[in-house]
Amino acid sequence: MNILITAASSATARIIADSLSGNHMIRLTDLSHNAKGDMIANDLDHGALTDDLVSGINAIINIGFEGQDGTDTHLMDYHTRCTYNLLYAASGSGVSKFINISTLRLYQNHEENLVVTERWRTDPSAEDVAILGAHMTEVVCKEFARDRLVDVVNLRFGWPFVEAVLPDSSYTAATTYDLIAATVSESLLSDQLGPWQDVHVQSPVKHQRFITNTAAKFFPKLAGRLSQ
Amino acid sequence: MKILILGGNGMLGPWAVRALKDRHEILLTDINERHPDYQGDYLQLSVADVDGVVEAAKDMDVIVNLSVLRPHRQDAFDVNTMGNYAMMVAARKHGIKRVINSGPHYQMAGQQYEDWDFDLNPDMPPAAGTRLYAHTKALGQEVCRVFSQRHGIQVITLLYYNMKHSWDLSGMEPGGPQYHQDMVPYSTAWPDCGTAVQAAVEVPESRLATRCETFFVFPDLPHGKFNNEKIKRVLGWKPRYQVEGLWNKDFRTPPDNLHGAF
Incomplete structure (x- = not known):
């Protein structure tokens, strides 16, 4: 499978890219001020460069949370306009799957004792633009899915990311x-x-905060890793 | 009240100014130069200039965002999405308790609603789709909703679509008014578009069920496609022009062009 990974300089992208590179053709991209090495520098503007970026790609893995640094306005722009441009190009190019890497911190304002699942509405911060940006990316993605332009898997991961x-x-x-x-x-x-x-x-951790039954249902191979 | 109007030089701004100017203090802003007919306080300002909007909002009681940009991708995001972000950051910074947002009805009731259903109302979950204008406006609205939720800022969103001149019911479409034809079942006369802004600015908070309320702005129309009950009930908005010339076969004689906005 030909896979494009955005925000390739980010720690999350590196985790994913390293794990997939053995079985897939990986194309890495990041904004021009971040891109290094074999990454394709692309600012995700609308136009031919972004069309070229997604050409021949089967699936995109988009780092929709903590993929970028910068000012609040830069992050808002990235998570809205740039995401839209990427999805627009992807839908025009026939990309079949868009995996958005989001965060369960969208629920961090909920009390820990609540049984929060995918059926619960997110409650993003307006103060922390990284989290607001993750939410805005989800909104953009959902509309492309709603219009049946591309299938989106929105993976909300718990935090922090740890080795073990x-x-x-x-x-x-x-x-x-x-x-x-x-x-x-x-x-x-x-x-x-x-x-x-x-x-x-x-x-699976002590006092596990979030229910992962949906993941276990759709990804049965993960069942062993999702429960203690 | 002291009101900051963003994007006030567009099509809707002058009508909002007409409705508000004798009742409130207005600072009108727009990315373009002052309209020669406007005599009040004015500041040339892009709504996407977050720092500029924050500065302009100092000491204001209400912010009204009437800015719109449709076709150009970058500009549409800058104005329709980032502009709302700027407005909400400014409201948070200065403790402004109410903002009035505006947009097209399909930023909420997108094509998937409109092509299928009737009695569409402003309390439905938003489903804007991916069309640039609707999508960028919907993102801006979502920014407003989140800020409202987190910071208690009252957001009143007025959704418009097809605006008509009151004297001949012509709109922005070329070729003059069309009578005895099917009409857009979401049409409003320009002066009434302005008085809706006034109603939103002045409605007591006690009449609002939540801190984030959305209203469809159009007079009674017979189609049953959209529902305007809420704006009449909650904001007490009473449109003067019923645009019935568009949906019955009475004939109206168009007068000369008239610009009474300011």
Whole structure:
């Protein structure tokens, strides 16, 4: 499969790219001021450059949370306009699947004792533009899915991302690197997902904050990693 | 009240000014130069200039955002999405309790609603789709909703679509008014578009069910496609022009062009 990964300089993109590179053709891209090495520098403006970026691509993995740094206005612009441009180009190019990497921090204002699932409305911060931006990216993605222009898998991962879950860890929503990678891999391969599908993923930890039944249902190979 | 109007030089702005100018203090802003007929306080300002909007909003009681940009991708996001972000950042910074947002009805009731259903109302979940104008306006609205939710800012959103001159019911389409034809079932006369802004500015908070309320702005129309009950009930808006010349077969004689906005 030919896969494009955005915000390739970000830590999340590196986790995913490293795990997929053995089985897929990976094209890495980032904004021109971030791109380095073999990444394609692209500012995700509308036009031929972005069309070229997605040409021949089967699936896009978009880092929709903490993929970029910068001012609040830059982040808002990236998460709205740039995402729109990417999806617009993708839908015109026949990209079949768009995997958006989002965050369960969209629910961080909910009390921990609530049984939050994909059926719950997110409650993003207006103060933290990284989180507001993640929310805005989801909104953009959903409209492209609603218009049936591209199928979107919206993966909301718990935080923080960790190498391994330690027994005495106080993180109740931590997600391990290998679970992130495995979830993305399964999302690419699954043919059970609809045009728009939210999936919540975190590692099994003590006092686990989020329910991951949807992930277990759609990605049965992950079942062992999603429960203790 | 002291009111900051963003994007006030467009099609709707002058009518809002006409409705507000004798009742409130207005600072009119727009990316373009002052209209020669406008005599009030004026500041040339892009709504996408976050710092500029924050500065202009100092000491204001209400912000009204009437800015619109449709066709150009970058500009549409700058104006329709970032402009609302600027407005809400300004409201948060200065403790402004009410903002009035505006847009087209399809930023909420997108094509997937309109092509299928009737009695569409402003409390439906938004489904704008991906058309640039609708989408960018919907994103701006979502920014408003989140800020309202988190910071308690009262957001009143007025959704318009097809505006008509009151004297001959012509609109922006070329070729003059068309009578005895099917009409857009969401048409409003320009002066009434302005008085809706006044109603939104002045409505007591106690009449609003939540801090983020949306209203369809059009007079009674017989189609049953959209529902205007809420704006009449909650804002007490009473359109003067019923645009019935568009939907019955009475004939109206178009007069000379008239610009009574300011």
